[in-house]
Amino acid sequence: MMELEPYNLEIKLLLDAIYEKYSYDFRGYAMTSMKRRLETARARFDLKSLSSLQELVLYDEKFFSELLQYLTVPTTEMFRDPTYFLALREEVFPILKTYPSIKIWVAGCSTGEEVYSLAILLREEELLDRSLIYATDINPLSLKKAEQGILKDDRYDEYEDNYRKSGGKHRLSDYMTSKYDSLLMDRSLKKNIVFADHSLATDQVFSEVQLVSCRNVLIYFERDLQNRALGLFYESLSRKGFLGLGMKESIRFSAYGKHFHDFSKSEKIFQRD
Amino acid sequence: MAPSINRSIDMVVVGCSAGGIEVLKRILSSLRTDFRPSLVIVQHISTGSAQSLSQFFASLCPLPVHEAEDQIPIENNKVYFAPAGYHLMVSDKKTFELSVEEPVRYSRPSINVLFETAADVYRDKLLGILLTGANDDGADGLRKIHLQQGVTIAQSPDEAEFAEMPNAAIRLHQPDFVLAIESVIRVLNDLK
Numbered sequence: 001m002m003e004l005e006p007y008n009l010e011i012k013l014l015l016d017a018i019y020e021k022y023s024y025d026f027r028g029y030a031m032t033s034m035k036r037r038l039e040t041a042r043a044r045f046d047l048k049s050l051s052s053l054q055e056l057v058l059y060d061e062k063f064f065s066e067l068l069q070y071l072t073v074p075t076t077e078m079f080r081d082p083t084y085f086l087a088l089r090e091e092v093f094p095i096l097k098t099y100p101s102i103k104i105w106v107a108g109c110s111t112g113e114e115v116y117s118l119a120i121l122l123r124e125e126e127l128l129d130r131s132l133i134y135a136t137d138i139n140p141l142s143l144k145k146a147e148q149g150i151l152k153d154d155r156y157d158e159y160e161d162n163y164r165k166s167g168g169k170h171r172l173s174d175y176m177t178s179k180y181d182s183l184l185m186d187r188s189l190k191k192n193i194v195f196a197d198h199s200l201a202t203d204q205v206f207s208e209v210q211l212v213s214c215r216n217v218l219i220y221f222e223r224d225l226q227n228r229a230l231g232l233f234y235e236s237l238s239r240k241g242f243l244g245l246g247m248k249e250s251i252r253f254s255a256y257g258k259h260f261h262d263f264s265k266s267e268k269i270f271q272r273d
Numbered sequence: 274m275a276p277s278i279n280r281s282i283d284m285v286v287v288g289c290s291a292g293g294i295e296v297l298k299r300i301l302s303s304l305r306t307d308f309r310p311s312l313v314i315v316q317h318i319s320t321g322s323a324q325s326l327s328q329f330f331a332s333l334c335p336l337p338v339h340e341a342e343d344q345i346p347i348e349n350n351k352v353y354f355a356p357a358g359y360h361l362m363v364s365d366k367k368t369f370e371l372s373v374e375e376p377v378r379y380s381r382p383s384i385n386v387l388f389e390t391a392a393d394v395y396r397d398k399l400l401g402i403l404l405t406g407a408n409d410d411g412a413d414g415l416r417k418i419h420l421q422q423g424v425t426i427a428q429s430p431d432e433a434e435f436a437e438m439p440n441a442a443i444r445l446h447q448p449d450f451v452l453a454i455e456s457v458i459r460v461l462n463d464l465k
Contacts, residue, residue, distance in 0.1 A: 030364070030370045030372075031364065031365070032363070032364045032365070032370045032390050033360075033362060033370055033372045033374070036362075036374075036386075036390075037374075073372070073373070073374055075373055075375055216373045218343075219370070219371045219372060219373070220372065223344055226344075246373070247356075247358070248340075248342070248343065248356045248358075249343065250343070253344060253345075
């Protein structure tokens with residue numbers, strides 16, 4: 001049975017090594033879920049200990065690229081929590097319409113499902129042409145997949161259902177083409193999306209935006225890192241700009257909580273002062 | 274005749290699936306108001322359920338009933354439910370952590386995830402209870418609680434509306450007790 005103290009030290013040393021060598025900063029992540037991901041990686045690579053992971057991290061860059069896929073959480077889906085997208089469409093977009101140009105930041109975009117969902121929503125509300133969506137993540141493989149816009153087709157029915165519940169005006173299939181066992185997002189949706197590498201742990205504000213959508217990312221951070229991220233969102237947002245979080249996330253405990261008020265309370269959409 | 278647990282228990286974790294609501298109604302309505310440990314529950318539930326479990330059970334239970342939130346400290350004498358669609362974990366700082374990682378045994382929230390993380394933190398001060406359900410989520414978790422020196426209880430498969438869940442646990446390890454719900458309630462109210 002593992003004693004916890006040396007084990008916790010192993011984790012700290014591993015995350016320090018990753019930061020020193022690759023500049024990915026996982027040191028401020030929520031540790032219980034991080035430990036579970038590290039254990040999953042250790043078991044998959046058939047290694048005896050996290051110290052073995054550290055050795056490979058230091059000497060094998062290709063190994064690190066594979067390990068990275070275990071450290072970030074790619075789980076995502078199109079129109080996840082349809083009521084959130086419906087609230088964006090019906091309550092937030094009418095206000096965004098009043099801006100001459102709209103900038104949106106999807107922070108932690110993973111493989112792009114949420115970004116394309118937003119693009120579809122904007123297209124249907126005739127806002128896409130004057131919008132620019134920044135889609136950022138730290139995982140280069142996820143960004144690459146997002147940029148390609150290729151989704152697996154095994155969840156199509158669920159996505160179509162989500163799309164309809166989000167107030168979809170047409171058919172989800174109108175926005176993609178089927179190719180083997182994949183769905184290829186329509187190229188016209190990509191014109192207004194910029195995919196870029198950006199870390200909420202180490203990078204700075206890069207643009208002023210009117211909407212930040214960062215859903216189920218903050219739950220993987222400890223409080224300090226959550227605060228840092230919320231600080232970036234606060235600094236990036238225009239006055240009265242919007243912040244959308246995941247269904248069970250909150251800003252209540254953050255120092256920045258006082259700078260946001262509830263806009264759509266049940267959908268976790270906040271408005272900045 | 275119900276057994277009693279002599280050691281000090283700081284947290285009770287409960288897992289249930291199909292048939293769980295009825296059992297939880299009986300248990301939660303019968304708890305003594307000065308029940309000391311924290312009580313954390315994963316009831317398998319699909320997202321989109323209109324009323325949260327915590328709201329539903331708050332009116333039935335003499336203890337405060339809350340939905341477990343990310344980063345909040347876990348307090349004694351309170352009941353917490355895992356939110357629909359999220360895994361619930363116990364951190365070594367005795368706060369909750371949420372995640373939306375892949376379902377475990379097709380379940381999110383997963384009983385295994387709660388039980389395993391609670392076992393690492395509370396060890397021999399943890400009581401794990403696995404109730405009725407139609408899948409095997411929780412069997413590994415209950416065994417982990419046992420391996421970390423905690424106390425384990427499975428609902429009697431003869432009494433459980435869906436016996437698969439307690440049976441899966443019993444196949445993996447011999448729980449300290451296999452009990453009918455009436456006895457589970459007495460054990461809980463006897464905790465020091």
